[in-house]
Amino acid sequence: MKILFAPNSFKESLSSVQIVRILSEEFAEIDGEKILLPLSDGGDGFLDVIDFINSDKCRSYFFQNEFGGIISENKVLINATTEELFIESAEVIGLRKLPLHLRKPMNLNTYALGNLIKQVIAARNNSQLSYFNKIIFGIGGTATIDFGLGTVEALGVKFFDKNKNLIKPVPENFLTIDEINYSDFQLSLLKDVKISCIADVDTPLLGSNSAIELYSNQKGAGKEEIDKIKKGIEHIANLLLEKKIVSDIFALNGAGGGLAAGLNIFLKAEIIPSKSFISDLLLEEIDITEIDYLITGEGKFDIQSFEGKATGELIKKFSPKVKNIFLVCGMIDENVKDLLPENVICFQLVDYFTNTAEAIKNAEIGLRSVSKKIFQLLVSQ
Template sequence: MKILIAPNSFKESLSSVQISKILAEELGKEKNFQSILLPLSDGGDGFLEVLEFIYGNELIKQEFPVEFSGEKFSAPVLFNISGKEVFIESAEVIGLKKLPQQKRNPLLINTFPLGKLILDLLNLKNSDSVPFFEKIIIGVGGTSTIDFGIGAVNALGVKFLDIHGNEVEPIPENFLSISDILFPLSSNHSAIQPFNHSIIKSFNSSILTCIVDVQTPLLGENSAVDLYGPQKGASKHDLEIIKKGIEKIVELLIKKNFITDSTYINGAGGGLASGLKIFFDAEIVSASNFIFEKILAEKELSDIDFLITGEGRFDIQSFEGKATGELIKKFANKEKKIFLVCGKIENDVKNLLPENVQCFQLIDLFKDEEESKLKTVEGLKSIASKIKEIILK
């Protein structure tokens, strides 16, 4: 029997690669089971780990120096030689995991370090220091920032000026002071112009691709700022300042004909992907499309008998473009049993699941959610054992 094991990560607990291996080890005790491991990523924490697991020796890892919120460290990037691509995980540069709780304040930090890393790569493009690449693919998710990507585009040469023409440090706290936007060579909006200098003459509009985990709009009702801001350390007062500041920049962009008042602004990574798209014509690709078109397409899955998938918290947003929800949709009509293994499954989404889905929650095995996080490995082994019994019946 062939079992596809394709979970997403459990935030603040285990990566999707770790979860896949734990489930496979337990199921592997039955000799008639053949497990195919395909850990998922929505572009956030563990994005590079998943790519390493899937592509293996096809990838070359290099470390680049980064400075974020006063801390210096190295961030990994992966080069795919055959695909002429380089992969970046935003969470490895500006992620929540890079900041202790007391330093999380999205008013005072921005995406500049990520833009600087992109610029470092572009500086080395066509040199002997790095493998040749034509695309930079950025996993956007798990960030500690909510700056609309303004810090990143600043690192790439865009300047933000106050009413007196002085350059403004582009952190959300200062956004309301911004009155003008200045490009390095031209005020005319072009994906090529901001990069059209000596180090990037080969730049084209499709060099940047952002893999996003959510379709939630950055602003408006039920915005990404409101939904994800609190977990990034923002108070209600902070959120209002951030929203008003981003709205001010959006107004400027409309005046300069960069966007229209109806332009959809994706909220992934605190608006990082949308900022790179608006200023530098980056392509935005949903994580599920990336997985299905780039990874699943290369796998032979027609003869799969069972699917095991899951994530830390499965809720209504899981069906809004996230990898786990999209995988369930993909297998919903294939008359194959799907086992959904999660830390917690919200009640309002259970009725939306196809009939061939059987649910397992870690919180059902322990006294509370906190204990389930501490004993995730134990819980996963127990669930895998139950799944094995069900399959063998």
Template sequence: MKVLIATDSFKGSMTAFEACHAIHEGIKNKAIETRLCPLSDGGDGVIDVLVFSNNVEEIVVDTIGPLGQPIKAGYVIDWPSATAIVEVAEAAGIVLLKYEELNPMITTTYGVGALILDAIDKGCRKIIICVGGTGTNDGGMGLLSALGVKFLDKRKKELPGCGASLTKLRTIDVESLNPKLVGVEFVIASDVQTPVCGPRGAAIVYSPQKGATPSMVKTLDKGLANYANILSKMYNIEAKELVGGGCGGGLGLGLQVILKAEHKQGFDVVDSYVGLEEKIKWADLVITGEGKIDEQTLDGKVPYRVAKLAKKYNKRVIGLCGKNELNKKIEEFDEIYSISEISKEVGQAALQHGYRHLKRLASRLSF
């Protein structure tokens, strides 16, 4: 039997590659042939997934992290198409912050700009920006500042690119945009459809997990609304209505409006390099998964997209996860099993021992 293992990361516990490897270790003694295909929906971990596909070259540069600390961050280049794929989390990710450092009022996406400029200097004419896993809520002000855009307060004083500046913003000067960007195509890769502000917006939905207190959430949402209003007047659009404007802490809004970036599904962008469909055709059985399978999974997250494609070719599909919160049968999955069914560990202990538990869960599968 030929088995394709194609999972997303198990957030807070395992990368996509680690999860795939744990499953492989669990089933390798069953006299079967396996192929590993770690996946991403365009969020954190996408660089590792693309490097594993062997179709790109990783470039590492010096830049700054979300608190301005010096770091090294990577991106990848697909040389035949002169395309760079930049993962925002590499320079602005929540994983770069300690718990006590989480504060979306002061964190910034500025460091991502250095990756983009380096790619352009190397000849890239298309930049795919994978948005996810950020520890920021600056609306992309940091990144855009690094590219030359000036954000000014009521006294025409330049503002730092961080969440706290959003409510102070009065004017945006795009005339100072770096001329290197002329003729460069930008794409946002994200499966998040969140608007920039309001009840379903970036601040209210996502900033609490980035360290925002209730009062910070209100300030950040007000700031993003202010940001959107200014952009709406500048470009004669309804910026608040842009699909995906809230992805990456509002990064999607700034990129779509100022850099004219096209918003694409993150999974589709990754799959264009991974070639999942051909791998599924090869397999008899497909195993997929992520940390939690729930109703959001059915909105197009990695396991559901894998399962749906596998069913196109009538493949058996098994979903593995840390926790299964679906209370109904999903036709795309033949079976779903969770670590919570075999382990009583919860919280941080469960996350720390995720690899071991997933390996044991996989070893219990019947083929």
């Protein structure tokens, strides 16, 4: 028996690395080979996964930053062998950085991420950290919906209204922006650095069923705010279209509240879909034909999980090859259960508690309870 443990993180609860370690303990006595492969689609836990896979090559560095009025340390990783620096957007501007009462996306932007870019470049140039010539961003789990404008604001881009007043680029102000000025843009800081983004979704930023409509509510935006954010980003995108900086506003990637699209436009970053990242890097040494069982999961599994997210991609890839897939999630949307292949067996942590909040708080207890059930199913086969 060969079992692949490949979960994604449970947002605001357990990282994928924590989950595989718990599963490893619970299945210690199983008769078979266990392969531990925590996953990331660029969102929460991205750095943990990179460090787990390359633990002998990576070194952590910490930089102080401010986001949403809260000062904290931001971790980055450098793989000195490949000269790559890894940044997780959720570590800098993520939902987990803010308590509920501060999750107000109309007044938040990604300035902290741009400030971190400046800090790591300065530290590299002063030999305070290992040399790197690539920056790889994990994009996902952000509390922001700002099209990456805050990031480039930190790098010197200025925004003005029609009366030439300087405007802070937060969604509340987007519709008043009339001019984007690049005269102080410090793009030269990155002249020798290649930038890539691992995007957790393929969903377009704008248009029908846009990323703004699908994901803004979980960031704290109400319906009226979502409408205003969408109109504001359309306005900014059209300003860029007029200047021929973008060619199609409906082809923009929606990951990270438009952060991936903004990094692509302003910093020439390559956008890498998470399914490519998972297949080409995380799964490159896994022979699917040798796997008998897959245990995977994420915090909430719904129709969006099939939009390029890690767990959905694994189910598509492995279901024709393995005997069973055990899908372990905090919650599984009833509407998607009929879309799952017949060999997928579902488990929800919420079934072990009285409500969702209790399940999140006690996720490890729930996971261990589910693991015992799966263990019994495996030894009985």
